[in-house]
Amino acid sequence: MFDVATESELRRLLEKLCEERLDKDGLTRLEAIVLADHEARRYYRNYLQLHGSLHWDAAVNNASDSALTLPRIFAASRLEETSEPTLPAEREPVSPPSRRRLWSSVAAAAAVLLVVGLSVFLTRNRDDGTVEIVEKDPPERIVEERPDPVPRPPAPPLELDIDRRVAVDDPPTRPDPEVSPDAPEEGSTDEVIVAFIDRQLEAGYAGAEVEPSPRADDAEWVRRVYLDLAGHIPPPAAVEEFLADERPHARQRLVQKLLDEPAYPRHFASLWSNLLVGRRPPDDVDRDALQAYLREAFARNRPWSDVVTEIVAAEGAVDENGAANFLVAHVNAEAVPATAITAKLFLGVQVQCTQCHPHPFNDWKQDQFWELNAFFKQTELVERGGRTQLVSTNEGGPTFYDTRQGLKMVAYPRFEGRAVDPAAGTNRRLALAELLVEGDRPQLADAIVNRVWAHFLGRGFTTPVDDMGPHNPPTHPALLARLSREFVKSGYDLRRLVTWVTSSSAYQRTSRIGEGNEVDRPEIGEPPVFSRVYVRPMTPEQVYDSLVVATRGDAIDWDRTLTERDRWIQAFVTPNETDENDETLTLDGTIPQALALMNGELTSEGISLASGTELARIVAKRGSAVEKIRRAFVATLSREPTDREIAALRPRFRAGRGRTAEAESLRDLYWALLNSSEFALVH
Template sequence: MRFLLPALASLLCLSPVASAADLRVFPSEVVLGGPNRTQQLFVIEEEGARAVRDVTALVRYASTQAPIGSAVKVDAKGLVTAVSGGESVVTINYGDKRVNVTCKVGADAPSTPNFRNHIIPILTRTGCNAGACHGALAGKGGMKLSLRGYDPETDWFVLTRQALARRVDLTKPADSLLLKKAVRGVPHSGGERFTEESVHYKTLLAWLQAGAPGPKPTDAELERLEVFPPAILVKPGGPKINFQVRVRAIYSDGASEDVTNLARFGSSEELVARVAEDGLVTPVGNGEAAITVGFGTKVATLTITAPYPNELKPGAPAKQNNFVDEHVNQKLQLLRLPASEPCTDAEFIRRVYLDSCGILPTADEVAAFLKDTDAKKRAKLIDKLLDHPAFVDYWSHKWSDLLLVSTRKLPQPAMWAFYRSVRQSVADNKPWDKFARDVLTASGSSLTNGGGNYFVLHKDVSALAESTSITFLGTSIGCAKCHNHPLEKWTQDQYWAFANLFARVGLKNGDRGGEVLVQSQAEGDALHLRKGVAMSPTPLDGKPLPADSPIDRRTYFTDWLTAPTNPYFAKSLVNRVWKNYMGRGLVEAEDDLRETNPPSNAALFTALADDFVKNKYDVKHLMRTILNSAAYQRSSKPLKENAADDRFYSRYLVRRLPGEVILDAYSDLTGVATPFDKITSAAGDATSPIGSYPRGTRAVQVPDSLATSQFLDAFGRAERVQTCACERTSDASVTQALHLNNGYTLNDKLRDPNSVVAKWIAEKLKDEEIVDRVFLAGLSRKPTEAEQKKFLDILADGSKDGAQSRRETIEDFVWAVLTGREFLFNH
């Protein structure tokens, strides 16, 4: 029988209490290994499977004697103590409700604490093996432990054998330095970690008294965590009631135990809810937060929902165009968030052009759309844009960011081959599973099969594994290379098992310049960084491939990756596309999918991924679904009641346009193309002429991130050095302001003798026509009466001093519109 920490016990299933639908007890059944062992009961009120109140201290407890005698006793706080072997029932009364909990007591003798499952967690919870203490790379005070206990075998040796075994005293366990330092019985630079009365002290003492046994291969493994309550709902208008979270560890041998006092807790949104070290959750604001729980190598989450103090109108929000709106609206109703009104046609046409194709609609296209009375004109426009040539430019550029297409690590011929293969895939609307398969199993010449350059970019096995995980799974495993992941469930063993899937990719130079031949090899393994052995090649949470299997490891991985049952692949792409159109990923950041970073709308995330798989990974189908939703077509103007929402899509989220889109818009609206005639060295310290891009090439058509452009650099284009959404930034900067106000990019275009300004003057356009054209082309709307009067007065005043003054005034007017917030942002 497993050792049970004092005040903790083995637990069985976590199931609802059938006898009282609105009361729930944890655990629903108590199993105690022997006399004097204890278990704390926890009781909550539930509504819709969400805890609304912790009533543990408010209910009345009583134990009824079983036929063979009283097995347990229970105090007024719900602490159950085993008295003797047998079975009893604890009755819980709350108002007119009653719940019975069966308690079973065995006759086991006390068990010895397990080093892996009991001692290591204590060292982790108390910070002893943290990066700031003995878990540091060089250790501390002459003792080094593995970071957060990822190497129990070595840790046991360090504690019990290293330094002449001075850290433990098995003849007088209480005199062990391990204990005395922790309680400040002797000087300790780390301070007091716990007291002699604590559960931690008593557990360590019991382990030492048993001879300090080490970890064994037969030790039960931690399989999962269960948290109680699984979800919390803060009643609107009521008091902010605290909730105590309880954590149960489930082991591979079927045993379980309460590990709340050993678990690590965190909150994803500190402005919504805070959580103390002991798991006490305190609601502090409105919205939704994930309470993350970690113990050993496993993590779990529970959600706390705190609705906003709004009174919604009956049926609001009611507009639903497809299943996206069904899930979004359910979340808004739960949070008491009203939806903003639908956007105007002028707002919609500008928004959907920019989000789908990275271009502005022309003045004629805007005028025609605004006049169109067809009720289905928005859906028809969406279909048109998904087949627009600019769609291919825009999404080829985005996927080139993702795949790091650049001459930074590729010669020019290889870079072009890689880009053309990506572009052709977008043009063909290649299903995403086939897109991934074609890249990950590419073989042969990197100039003939452009996808092969993915492996040329990532020659190191670790880099290849980590980039593949982020690119196609949307999750980062890099931290697990050297130690177990601190924020996720991935272990170091899993990392190297995953990396070994890519260890047999062979590269050799071809006959042509820049050519590399990619092939699969029959031998080769990635050795575990710490153990020095090859792990069986295994996908994340997948089944291992036997080391001697003749199956191509890349093919095996890709089969697992693109299987409809893969929980990561479809969601990774869905999240990227959703982020592009909605301004914020269902999981944010878009490439940070992990259990401790749950989606803002889990039901919607699952529904979109399922629909994506059902429709054979059709990317345009996914986009069409999102674009046709009422959620996408909402106004960006906040209501008083939803102004604080930036996570649940009650309104369209305003964001700055990408630098490439702004630069292309400047070229289109001024009639003067941007030259891309230089390339920057990989070191960034020199430029050289290049003739690859004919005049008129758009910024989103340039495949190489090293094409010289100070404007694009200032506006945060991706460098394509690492696979990370963080490479592209949308933050404002002083450099951007200088480029807009004093830089040559826009000013030179306006002054160019071939600019639209010169053409308007030559055509003798009236001031009213100029104002209308600039507003329709740049802002996709007509000016208001006040705006028209203001700018007509300015143009008229500037024309009094001759032709040159008139031209400069028109240039200033166009500049003012094209550098304004309304132009630079999508809304």
């Protein structure tokens, strides 16, 4: 069916195709839509015809007079087709790049043919079937089999800011793109940086002709900030307290309060454990030790550069040095996964495929992959006393790899153009860690800024968040550049980065789409302008923790809960056993997840009327049925029910049906609320 929604999706894909921004998934989707339907094929054809016509006519005609407007160009080119063919060479004295190539070969051939005129005719060489155009007198070959080789057009002079970054032999510095003239050096206080974020985004709204969504109400916001920072919905008491807080800066204060609570390091440690070793790592990985290490790092707000250094250069036993577990998980297969995942997580660059061939889109070449890989050459796992240890050997020398043509190549440790002494004495991973954090805006900073931004706003400056590079330019290059530099200047201070992002006007907005920003829909491939906060599904960990908060209330033993949670989630994880060491999670806000929730023990225990549950507490409280409905909404959705919702529910809570009937109705309501999509989304 080629309905309006499909048409609009197809149009967005075509827009990307025209600007060479279509990725593999987009291409696959485009093909599927176009092949499925005749109307879609027509739409595709017409769109490309438009694109091609604009290209063709502008290119041919801009040559002679760049001031021509397109309509006049069209008039001119229509003429050309109805009249006798003229020599293109005459019409086009000087022509810029690409079309010239085409026309000059045509022109050369046509000119020869027409000048020679009737004395030329075509003959066939019966022996080999090739054709020559021969002049009768004198009998001389006048056209080569192929017209003169025409020089390739010069490469377009455009360059991406990310290209410039790869400075050779110097520490990486890059000019900030689009440095706004009104913001030279204005200091780096939180206020100044937040104001800069707001200004940059506002310029984006204007450019995209978008009216941003209004500020979210406090109920929507408090739920979101809890999910983002604590990893679960707010407990009902926290909602009531926040809604009652009428002092200024209540939101900023809540962010600071949450950053000081144990839930923040717990949540971020859990996120990063998943990124670093997955939810179900190999047996020799001590995931709990890694998690404990990270929790401590986030709790003490250790500089991100230090954390990365410790992870990349780690040595020791898996249970004694939690940071060692990242490489223990990925140093298999000649450290190919370690290379790829290090690049992806810490640099936001996807280089998996450059193991075997140059990257089709970004700049990475096969040698760069192996040069990065060479840093892991000394890394080995040994068994000592029944546990795995990560050690560095003293080995030196090159790493060997094969090109697609079967050539044996050597690689020495080298990162962003800077080589490290390949001799045996060098601790290569330590050297890599130093290179990663060098300069005033290393890629390491861009990558984490992009990730943190995406964590709070729902989308990064690039999508996917870990696929940065000239092939996938950021939506707000100047903003990314500034945040990245400020983050480095702050000493890689994650809490300050979080403070900047959560204080921005954008983060205060509702996730609802308004009339003025219907086009701001990155979920269908539009580049985000952050005119609202984008809705996303909860992670399985957020679902679990939120269910616990919604059903058990305030008295929660989080250590026990976490152990139970990770066991529960592992049942939905299958390791893929590929070279990328990745895994498939069947819990993703879809039907299996819904079934697990609706019928699972977790839910049935949670909504039991036995004492200790939040529901039992609500049931037991004195008060009207409406008051109890209200409490159920606050405990699950962190908001008051609307009048319509109360009106719809009230008939089930008629007075005089007895306490048991009321309890049963509340239980049904609770179950429905926990299984609503409003519950399972971060919005």
